[in-house]
Amino acid sequence: MVYLVFVDDSQQRGPLPREGLDDLVALGAVIMHEERMLDYTARVEDLRSRLEVSAEVEFKWKPPKGSFLAKASGDVVNELTQGMLKIAADCGVVSVVAVWDQGRTGWNKDDTESICRRMLFERIERHLDTEQELGIVICDEPGGGSKQIKSFLADCRTLLEEGTEYVQRKRILLPFMTAPSEHVAPLQLADLVTAATTAALAGHPRGLALLDLLRPLMRSNGFGQVGGYGLLLWPPPLVGLHYWIARDVTYRGKSIAPKGDPFVSSGNDFAEDCGLRHDDAPCDCGPETV
Numbered sequence: 001m002v003y004l005v006f007v008d009d010s011q012q013r014g015p016l017p018r019e020g021l022d023d024l025v026a027l028g029a030v031i032m033h034e035e036r037m038l039d040y041t042a043r044v045e046d047l048r049s050r051l052e053v054s055a056e057v058e059f060k061w062k063p064p065k066g067s068f069l070a071k072a073s074g075d076v077v078n079e080l081t082q083g084m085l086k087i088a089a090d091c092g093v094v095s096v097v098a099v100w101d102q103g104r105t106g107w108n109k110d111d112t113e114s115i116c117r118r119m120l121f122e123r124i125e126r127h128l129d130t131e132q133e134l135g136i137v138i139c140d141e142p143g144g145g146s147k148q149i150k151s152f153l154a155d156c157r158t159l160l161e162e163g164t165e166y167v168q169r170k171r172i173l174l175p176f177m178t179a180p181s182e183h184v185a186p187l188q189l190a191d192l193v194t195a196a197t198t199a200a201l202a203g204h205p206r207g208l209a210l211l212d213l214l215r216p217l218m219r220s221n222g223f224g225q226v227g228g229y230g231l232l233l234w235p236p237p238l239v240g241l242h243y244w245i246a247r248d249v250t251y252r253g254k255s256i257a258p259k260g261d262p263f264v265s266s267g268n269d270f271a272e273d274c275g276l277r278h279d280d281a282p283c284d285c286g287p288e289t290v
């Protein structure tokens with residue numbers, strides 16, 4: 001059996017609402033089993049026809065000015081985004097999103113993306129290995145024309161041939177391929193998941209509002225831990241965000257839940273505080289405490 005893996009990128013430029021973050025560069029993947037593919041497609045088509053969003057309209061988190069979705073009502077856009085995520089969860093979709101704070105690392109965008117791609121490749125291979133299945137990876141076509149596409153494909157091929165320090169290619173059947181997202185509906189889900197996760201990290205309300213629907217998709221280990229599995233954040237001072245975003249209480253065996261001591265941070269910039277301004281309301285980003 002084969003898993004289909006759809007990949008898209010996203011970006012959030014500072015200044016961001018969440019204090020402590022600068023410029024975010026993200027790459028995300030949604031992993032879908034071949035047997036669920038047609039069910040996913042049919043159910044998204046149903047949702048669209050109910051909302052009167054034609055199949056020709058490409059879903060984009062940031063639709064171009066003047067496009068159908070840019071002009072559609074907020075209710076339609078919300079129902080479409082929430083519906084897509086619910087259908088994805090029903091269809092067993094698993095997500096992996098790598099987000100790098102480029103502002104903190106000082107690397108350029110190309111290097112950052114290439115690192116994120118390696119991280120994603122490792123998690124995709126590991127996921128396929130756990131499931132004892134094979135996979136095919138389809139990436140949203142990079143902008144900029146055929147030269148950019150060719151160099152992107154060449155980079156991906158080198159990655160597959162060489163593997164990384166930790167993971168060799170075993171289960172990804174073909175070199176990464178690219179496709180235009182307007183013609184491949186699940187690439188639009190990759191756009192939604194990657195962009196919404198990045199927006200939530202950035203602290204934008206529209207992304208934060210979707211976290212309850214994004215979390216069930218995030219790849220986790222056997223203990224339900226997402227950090228390092230379905231959410232990869234860099235550099236290390238961001239580690240505490242695994243708690244505020246994914247509600248993990250530990251990361252690699254170390255507690256990341258707030259201890260109520262704002263003076264102990266130990267290299268974790270989000271040890272006690274989510275970094276958002278909630279005005280006068282109490283922070284409700286962490287797990288619900290009963």
Ligand SMILES: [Zn+2]
Binds near residue numbers: 286
């Ligand atoms: Zn908060």
